[in-house]
Amino acid sequence: xxxxxxxxxxxxxxxxxxxxxxxxxxxxxxxxxxxxxxxxxxxxxxxxxxxxxxxxxxxxxxxxxxxxxxxxxxxxxxxxxxxxxxxxxxxxxxxxxxxxxxxxxxxxxxxxxxxxxxxxxxxxxxxxxxxxxxxxxxxxxxxxxxxxxxxxxxxxxxxxxxxxxxxxxxxxxxxxxxxxxxxxxxxxxxxxxxxxxxxxxxxxxxxxxxxxxxxxxxxxxxxxxxxxxxxxxxxxxxxxxxxxxxxxxxxxxxxxxxxxxxxxxxxxxxxxxxxxxxxxxxxxxxxxxxxxxxxxxxxxxxxxxxxxxxxxxxxxxxxxxxxxxxxxxxxxxxxxxxxxxxxxxxxxxxxxxxxx
Amino acid sequence: xxxxxxxxxxxxxxxxxxxxxxxxxxxxxxxxxxxxxxxxxxxxxxxxxxxxxxxxxxxxxxxxxxxxxxxxxxxxxxxxxxxxxxxxxxxxxxxxxxxxxxxxxxxxxxxxxxxxxxxxxxxxxxxxxxxxxxxxxxxxxxxxxxxxxxxxxxxxxxxxxxxxxxxxxxxxxxxxxxxxxxxxxxxxxxxxxxxxxxxxxxxxxxxxxxxxxxxxxxxxxxxxxxxxxxxxxxxxxxxxxxxxxxxxxxxxxxxxxxxxxxxxxxxxxxxxxxxxxxxxxxxxxxxxxxxxxxxxxxxxxxxxxxxxxxxxxxxxxxxxxxxxxxxxxxxxxxxxxxxxxxxxxxxxxxxxxxxxxxxxxxxxxxxxxxxxxxxxxxxxxxxxxxxxxxxxxxxxxxxxxxxxxxxxxxxxxxxxxxxxxxxxxxxxxxxxxxxxxxxxxxxxxxxxxxxxxxxxxxxxxxxxxxxxxxxxxxxxxxxxxxxxxxxxxxxxxxxxxxx
Ligand SMILES: Cc1cc2nc3c(=O)[nH]c(=O)nc-3n(C[C@H](O)[C@H](O)[C@H](O)COP(=O)(O)OP(=O)(O)OC[C@H]3O[C@@H](n4cnc5c(N)ncnc54)[C@H](O)[C@@H]3O)c2cc1C
Ligand SMILES: Cc1cc2nc3c(=O)[nH]c(=O)nc-3n(C[C@H](O)[C@H](O)[C@H](O)COP(=O)(O)OP(=O)(O)OC[C@H]3O[C@@H](n4cnc5c(N)ncnc54)[C@H](O)[C@@H]3O)c2cc1C
Numbered sequence: 001x002x003x004x005x006x007x008x009x010x011x012x013x014x015x016x017x018x019x020x021x022x023x024x025x026x027x028x029x030x031x032x033x034x035x036x037x038x039x040x041x042x043x044x045x046x047x048x049x050x051x052x053x054x055x056x057x058x059x060x061x062x063x064x065x066x067x068x069x070x071x072x073x074x075x076x077x078x079x080x081x082x083x084x085x086x087x088x089x090x091x092x093x094x095x096x097x098x099x100x101x102x103x104x105x106x107x108x109x110x111x112x113x114x115x116x117x118x119x120x121x122x123x124x125x126x127x128x129x130x131x132x133x134x135x136x137x138x139x140x141x142x143x144x145x146x147x148x149x150x151x152x153x154x155x156x157x158x159x160x161x162x163x164x165x166x167x168x169x170x171x172x173x174x175x176x177x178x179x180x181x182x183x184x185x186x187x188x189x190x191x192x193x194x195x196x197x198x199x200x201x202x203x204x205x206x207x208x209x210x211x212x213x214x215x216x217x218x219x220x221x222x223x224x225x226x227x228x229x230x231x232x233x234x235x236x237x238x239x240x241x242x243x244x245x246x247x248x249x250x251x252x253x254x255x256x257x258x259x260x261x262x263x264x265x266x267x268x269x270x271x272x273x274x275x276x277x278x279x280x281x282x283x284x285x286x287x288x289x290x291x292x293x294x295x296x297x298x299x300x301x302x303x304x305x306x307x308x309x310x311x312x313x314x315x316x317x318x319x320x321x322x323x324x325x326x327x328x329x330x331x332x333x334x335x336x337x338x339x340x341x342x343x344x345x346x347x348x349x350x351x352x353x354x355x356x
Numbered sequence: 357x358x359x360x361x362x363x364x365x366x367x368x369x370x371x372x373x374x375x376x377x378x379x380x381x382x383x384x385x386x387x388x389x390x391x392x393x394x395x396x397x398x399x400x401x402x403x404x405x406x407x408x409x410x411x412x413x414x415x416x417x418x419x420x421x422x423x424x425x426x427x428x429x430x431x432x433x434x435x436x437x438x439x440x441x442x443x444x445x446x447x448x449x450x451x452x453x454x455x456x457x458x459x460x461x462x463x464x465x466x467x468x469x470x471x472x473x474x475x476x477x478x479x480x481x482x483x484x485x486x487x488x489x490x491x492x493x494x495x496x497x498x499x500x501x502x503x504x505x506x507x508x509x510x511x512x513x514x515x516x517x518x519x520x521x522x523x524x525x526x527x528x529x530x531x532x533x534x535x536x537x538x539x540x541x542x543x544x545x546x547x548x549x550x551x552x553x554x555x556x557x558x559x560x561x562x563x564x565x566x567x568x569x570x571x572x573x574x575x576x577x578x579x580x581x582x583x584x585x586x587x588x589x590x591x592x593x594x595x596x597x598x599x600x601x602x603x604x605x606x607x608x609x610x611x612x613x614x615x616x617x618x619x620x621x622x623x624x625x626x627x628x629x630x631x632x633x634x635x636x637x638x639x640x641x642x643x644x645x646x647x648x649x650x651x652x653x654x655x656x657x658x659x660x661x662x663x664x665x666x667x668x669x670x671x672x673x674x675x676x677x678x679x680x681x682x683x684x685x686x687x688x689x690x691x692x693x694x695x696x697x698x699x700x701x702x703x704x705x706x707x708x709x710x711x712x713x714x715x716x717x718x719x720x721x722x723x724x725x726x727x728x729x730x731x732x733x734x735x736x737x738x739x740x741x742x743x744x745x746x747x748x749x750x751x752x753x754x755x756x757x758x759x760x761x762x763x764x765x766x767x768x769x770x771x772x773x774x775x776x777x778x779x780x781x782x783x784x785x786x787x788x789x790x791x792x793x794x795x796x797x798x799x800x801x802x803x804x805x806x807x808x809x810x811x812x813x814x815x816x817x818x819x820x821x822x823x824x825x826x827x828x829x830x831x832x833x834x835x836x837x838x839x840x841x842x843x844x845x846x847x848x849x850x851x852x853x854x855x
Contacts, residue, residue: 150564171614
C-alpha cells in the first residue's frame with residue numbers, strides 16, 4: 001500500500017512540475033456527474049489504494065482507504081449490524097468510498113439522519129504540492145483547527161486526493177417498513193411536512209408516479225405505532241424500491257432524458273412544470289426528468305425562488321454548467337481556497353466550476 | 357501560556373491613533389456604543405477563561421449589520437485587529453481582546469427574526485441566547501437541539517464560532533449539524549450567504565468551515581437553525597457504580613447494543629459530591645461514578661429502550677439504577693449534570709476546565725493517568741464527561757492566590773491534553789483552541805497541516821485582522837515549543853512551566 005501512496009504522490013509532484021491536469025478517478029461510477037473532464041487530463045486512479053484500515057464497532061467509527069469499493073465497506077458494516085447512515089448512492093458496482101465522499105452525495109435517509117458530510121470525522125489528504133496531511137480524526141467531537149475534512153466532502157476532488165476517510169457509522173434499525181399512499185403532489189408534500197413536525201420514526205420519503213412512499217425505521221413497537229398513526233398500505237418490496245431510488249435504477253431516472261436535481265426549501269410549493277417530477281427528502285429534493293431543450297436558466301431561477309439551487313445531474317451539456325453558479329463573493333472565496341490547496345490547478349480543473 | 361500574551365504600553369503614536377479611531381467610530385455609531393475608558397472596557401477583558409485578561413483598545417457595540425459593515429471598513433483600512441464577542445462564556449480565550457485592537461460585541465443583535473414552524477427553522481441574529489431559541493420555538497412544539505451547559509447565557513453566534521455541543525449531541529449532533537444558513541461579513545466588506553434553506557448548497561462546504569472557526573474567518577451576522585419536534589417522550593436512567601471502570605464499560609455496552617441514547621453522561625465521585633452539595637440533584641453520594649442515560653422519541657420507543665438500558669446497566673454491575681419518576685425528577689437529574697462547572701467553583705476558589713476527546717475504549721486508562729497526575733501535581737481534579745462521545749471535561753481545582761498554583765494547573769492541563777492526543781483523540785472537543793491550547797496544537801498537527809490552516813485563513817482574511825494570534829499557532833511558536841518539549845525529560849522539574 002505504501003508503494004501506491006508513493007506512486008500517487010509522485011504523479012502529483014510531476015503533474016505540478018509539468019502543469020499537467022489530473023483527473024482523479026475512483027471507480028468512475030460518477031463519470032457522468034459534473035462538468036465534462038478535459039480530454040487531455042491524465043487519470044489518477046485511486047482504486048488500487050483500498051482496504052479497511054481500522055474498524056471498531058463499539059466506537060462507531062471506521063477508517064477506510066479511498067479506493068475501497070463502497071459495496072465492500074457496506075457489507076462489512078452490515079455483518080456487524082451497522083451502516084453508513086447517509087445511504088450513499090453507489091450507482092454501480094465500481095463506486096469507491098473516496099468518490100462517494102468527494103461527490104458528497106447522500107441517499108434517501110439524508111433528510112432524517114444527515115448527509116455524507118455529517119458523518120465524516122477525519123481524512124488523510126494528498127494536496128496539490130504532494131504533501132500528505134491529516135485532518136480530524138477518529139473521535140466524534142473535534143474542533144482543533146478548521147474543519148478541512150468536511151470541506152473536502154462534495155468538493156469533487158478539486159482540492160486534493162482523499163487517501164483515507166474516517167466515518168461515523170450507526171446501528172442498523174431493528175425493523176423497516178414502507179407505507180404507500182396514492183396521492184397527488186400537493187397532498188404528498190403536505191403529508192411529508194406533517195411527518196417532519198412530529199416524533200415519528202420516518203427514515204425516507206419519496207413521491208413518484210403519483211404515489212407517496214414513507215419508510216419507517218426503528219424499534220418494532222414504534223414502527224407499529226407510527227403505521228397506525230399514518231395509516232396507508234404496507235408496500236411489500238421495501239428494499240428494492242429504495243435501492244432503485246438511491247441508485248436511480250427506477251424507470252423515472254432510467255430513460256435517457258436530461259435529469260435536473262433541485263435542492264430547495266422543503267416547504268416550497270409544487271413546481272408547475274410540464275415534465276415528470278419526483279420528490280424526496282420531505283420535499284427538499286425535487287427531480288425533474290426534462291426534455292433536452294428544457295430551459296436551464298428557467299430551472300435555475302425556479303430553484304432560487306424556492307430557496308435552493310439546481311444541478312444538471314445527468315445528460316450534461318457543454319453549454320450548461322452542471323452546478324449552480326455561485327454569487328461573486330462566494331466564487332472569490334472558492335477560487336482563493338482552490339489556489340491555497342492546489343496552487344498550480346492540477347486537480348480536476350473545471351469539474352466543479354468553469355472558473356477553476 | 358499566560359505570560360506569552362503580549363501587553364503593550366501606550367506610546368504617543370498609539371494614543372493619537374486611538375483618539376482618531378474613537379472619533380471615526382463615533383461618527384458611525386451612537387456615542388454610547390463606543391467604549392474606550394478603562395472602566396468601561398473592564399467587562400470585556402476576559403471570557404470564561406478568566407486567567408487570561410487583556411483590555412482592548414476600544415470596544416464597539418453595533419446594533420445592526422450595516423453598522424458592523426462600517427466598523428469593519430474602518431478596521432480594514434487602518435489594519436486594526438478585530439475580535440468578535442458573543443456572551444464571553446467561551447472557555448479557551450477565543451474572545452480575549454487584542455491589546456491593539458477593537459472588540460466587536462454582537463450582544464445588541466439579539467432578535468429572533470423569524471420562526472417557520474412548517475419548515476422547522478428559525479432565523480436569528482448572532483447575539484440571541486441559545487436557550488432563547490428553544491423558548492421561542494416551544495409554542496410550535498419545536499426546539500433547537502444543541503444544548504451547551506452554558507445555554508442560558510451563550511449566544512448562537514458564539515456557538516457557531518466554537519461548533520458547540522451539549523449533553524444531547526450524541527444523538528442530535530453538534531452546532532454544525534444543526535445550522536442551515538449563515539450571513540457572514542468578511543473583513544474585506546463582502547457579504548457571504550453560506551448554506552441555504554435547502555439541505556445542501558452548491559460548491560464547497562463553507563458552512564462546515566465556518567463552524568468552529570473561532571471568529572477568524574468572518575463575522576457571523578445571521579443564522580438559520582434547524583428546529584426539531586419536541587420528543588413525545590423523554591426518560592432518564594441514573595445508574596450508580598462502585599467502580600469507575602465498570603461505569604466506563606457500561607457506556608461501551610450501551611453503544612455496542614446498538615442504542616444511540618439522547619444523552620450519555622458520566623461523573624466521578626468528587627463531582628457527585630460537589631453537585632449534591634450545590635443543588636441536591638438526588639445522585640447516589642456513595643457511588644464511585646454515575647452514568648446518566650436518556651432515551652427520547654415516541655412513547656413506545658422510549659419505554660422499550662429504557663428497559664434495554666436498565667438491563668445493560670444491571671449486567672454491567674450498577675449498584676443502583678433509578679429511572680426518573682416524572683418530568684421534575686428528570687429535569688433535576690439533568691440540572692445536576694449541567695451545574696457541574698459552577699459546583700466546582702463552590703468547592704475550590706478556581707478551577708481549570710479541560711476539553712479533550714478520546715476514543716471511548718481508552719476511557720479507563722486515561723482516567724487512571726489523570727489520577728496519577730493529580731497526585732503528582734498535588735491538585736485535585738473532578739471528572740465529568742460526555743461519555744457517549746468520548747469528550748472529557750477534567751476540572752482541575754486550584755487557588756490562583758497561592759503562588760505557583762495557576763502555573764501548576766496549566767501544566768497539569770497541558771499533560772492531560774497530551775494524553776488525549778496520544779490516545780488518538782483531540783485536544784478540544786467543543787471549547788475551541790483559542791489562546792489556551794496553541795502549544796498543544798503543535799503536537800496534534802504537523803507543520804504542513806498548520807501551514808494549510810493558515811492558508812485557509814488567508815483565503816478569507818489576507819491581512820490576518822480577524823482574531824489574530826488565536827486557534828492556529830505560528831510555525832515559529834511551534835518550533836520553540838517543540839524544542840522545549842523534547843528537552844523536558846531532562847529537566848529537574850519537568851512538569852513546571854518555564855515561560
Ligand atoms: C442519482 C445518482 C445517480 C448516479 N448514477 C450513477 C451511475 O449511473 N453510474 C455511476 O457510476 N455512478 C452514479 N452515481 C454516483 C456514483 O456512482 C457514486 O457517488 C459513487 O460512490 C462514486 O464513486 P466512484 O469511485 O465511482 O467515483 P468517481 O466517479 O470515480 O469520482 C467521483 C468524483 O470524485 C472524485 N474522486 C474520486 N475519488 C477521489 C479521491 N480519492 N480523492 C478525491 N477525489 C476523488 C473524482 O475526481 C470525481 O470528481 C450516481 C449518483 C447519484 C446520486
Ligand atoms: C459554565 C459553562 C458551561 C459550558 N458548557 C459548554 C458545553 O456544554 N458545551 C460547549 O460546547 N461549550 C460550553 N461552554 C463554552 C461556551 O459557552 C461556548 O463555547 C459558547 O458557544 C460560547 O458562546 P459565547 O456567545 O459566550 O461566545 P464568546 O465566548 O463571546 O466567543 C467565542 C468565540 O466565538 C467568536 N464569536 C462570537 N460571536 C461571533 C460572531 N457573531 N461571529 C464570529 N465569531 C464570533 C469569538 O471571537 C470567540 O472566538 C461552557 C461555558 C461555561 C462558562
